[in-house]
Amino acid sequence: MDILQSTSRERETYQVKFSYSILWECALGIAAITNTKLLDTLDKPKEHWMNIKGSISDDLSEQLEFVEKNNTWKALLQILHQQEFSSLEVFEQYVQDLTDTELKFICLPFVGNHYQSYRRQAAQGGSDSIKELKRITALNPFFPAYIEFISTCKAASLKKHLIKVMSSWYQEIGEEYQQETEAILEKDYQSKKEVQQKVSSEELVQWATGGVTYIPEPSVHTVLLIPQYIYRPWNIEADIEGTKVFYYPVANESVSPSDRYMPDYFLVQKYKALGDEVRLKMVKLLSEHPRTLQDMTERLDIGKSTIHHHLKILRAAKIVEIRDSKYCLKKNVFSLLAKEFDWYLEK
Structure with a gap:
C-alpha cells in the first residue's frame, strides 16, 4: 500500500568527522x-611483514605474540578513541593514570547503549555481566574470548603490555616512516574534507570507504572516518558510543601525490568491472529490482558458476551487494561514480 507523506521534515542523517595520527x-x-x-590480502606483500617480524626485538616479538593470542590490538584502538593524543608520551601517561576499572571499561567493546551497565559491571569482574556480554557478542569471531580476557586479567599487567607494545612498535617501526606516513594521511584527509562540501554525508562515507553503504541509525549521530595506509585495501568498522567508525584505506593519489594522473583504486575497479558485456547485462537486470542467483541464471541463460564469478567481481568493485538473500545495486552507486570521475578529471 502506498504511504502518504504527512511531513516535510528531511530524513535525519549523521555528521561526518575525521581524525588521523601516527598512533x-x-x-x-x-x-x-x-x-x-589476512597478510596475503594486504597491499604490502607478505614478505614485507615477514621482514618486519625478522627485524624486530625479542621484546616486541613477545608482545606481538600476546596480541595475537588475546586480540589486544582492539584495546589499543578503544583507548585511542578516548581523546586526541598528541604524542606517544601522552598516550603512555594516559594509560598509566587510568584506574583498573576505567582501563577495563574502555577496553571492553561497546555493544549498544542498553548494555552499558553490563560493560561497567564486567569491568569490575562481575561474572554474570561477563557471561551476558559474551552471549550478546556470540556471533563475533573474537569478542567473547576477548571480553573474558579483558574482564578477568590483571589490570597492571594489561597496562604494562599495552604501553610496551605500542611504544616498541612506534620506536622500531612507526617512527622511521612517520614523516612519509603523516604526509599521506594528511593528503587524504584534505582531499576528503574538500569533497565533504559537495556531497551528502552518506555519499561521502560511501566514496571514502570505496563503497560501504552506511544508512543512518537512530542511536548513531556521528561517523568518524580515519584514513589508514597500513591496512590497505581493507576497511575496518567499529562502534563507540554514539559513533560509527571506519578506518578506511587511503586513496592511490594520496600515496602518489606527485602523479596527478593517478586514479583512485576503487574508481579503476568499478570501471574494470563494468567493462564486460555479461556484467553490464547483470547490472541492467539489477537496476530493475533485486534478484536471486537463480533468477539471473535463468534470465541470462548462463551457467550458475559463471554468473557467480561475475557477481563476485561486481561485489569486489562495490557495485553490487547482498541484501535479504538477493543481489542488488548499491545505493547511488552510479550517480556517485559520475561524481568520482569528475573529481578525478578536475584534480
Missing part, C-alpha cells in the same frame, strides 16, 4: 601483523 597507524599495524590469515 592509529601503529595500532592498525599491530593488528595487521598479528592477523596471519
Whole structure:
C-alpha cells in the first residue's frame, strides 16, 4: 500500500568527522601483523611483514605474540578513541593514570547503549555481566574470548603490555616512516574534507570507504572516518558510543601525490568491472529490482558458476551487494561514480 507523506521534515542523517595520527597507524599495524590469515590480502606483500617480524626485538616479538593470542590490538584502538593524543608520551601517561576499572571499561567493546551497565559491571569482574556480554557478542569471531580476557586479567599487567607494545612498535617501526606516513594521511584527509562540501554525508562515507553503504541509525549521530595506509585495501568498522567508525584505506593519489594522473583504486575497479558485456547485462537486470542467483541464471541463460564469478567481481568493485538473500545495486552507486570521475578529471 502506498504511504502518504504527512511531513516535510528531511530524513535525519549523521555528521561526518575525521581524525588521523601516527598512533592509529601503529595500532592498525599491530593488528595487521598479528592477523596471519589476512597478510596475503594486504597491499604490502607478505614478505614485507615477514621482514618486519625478522627485524624486530625479542621484546616486541613477545608482545606481538600476546596480541595475537588475546586480540589486544582492539584495546589499543578503544583507548585511542578516548581523546586526541598528541604524542606517544601522552598516550603512555594516559594509560598509566587510568584506574583498573576505567582501563577495563574502555577496553571492553561497546555493544549498544542498553548494555552499558553490563560493560561497567564486567569491568569490575562481575561474572554474570561477563557471561551476558559474551552471549550478546556470540556471533563475533573474537569478542567473547576477548571480553573474558579483558574482564578477568590483571589490570597492571594489561597496562604494562599495552604501553610496551605500542611504544616498541612506534620506536622500531612507526617512527622511521612517520614523516612519509603523516604526509599521506594528511593528503587524504584534505582531499576528503574538500569533497565533504559537495556531497551528502552518506555519499561521502560511501566514496571514502570505496563503497560501504552506511544508512543512518537512530542511536548513531556521528561517523568518524580515519584514513589508514597500513591496512590497505581493507576497511575496518567499529562502534563507540554514539559513533560509527571506519578506518578506511587511503586513496592511490594520496600515496602518489606527485602523479596527478593517478586514479583512485576503487574508481579503476568499478570501471574494470563494468567493462564486460555479461556484467553490464547483470547490472541492467539489477537496476530493475533485486534478484536471486537463480533468477539471473535463468534470465541470462548462463551457467550458475559463471554468473557467480561475475557477481563476485561486481561485489569486489562495490557495485553490487547482498541484501535479504538477493543481489542488488548499491545505493547511488552510479550517480556517485559520475561524481568520482569528475573529481578525478578536475584534480
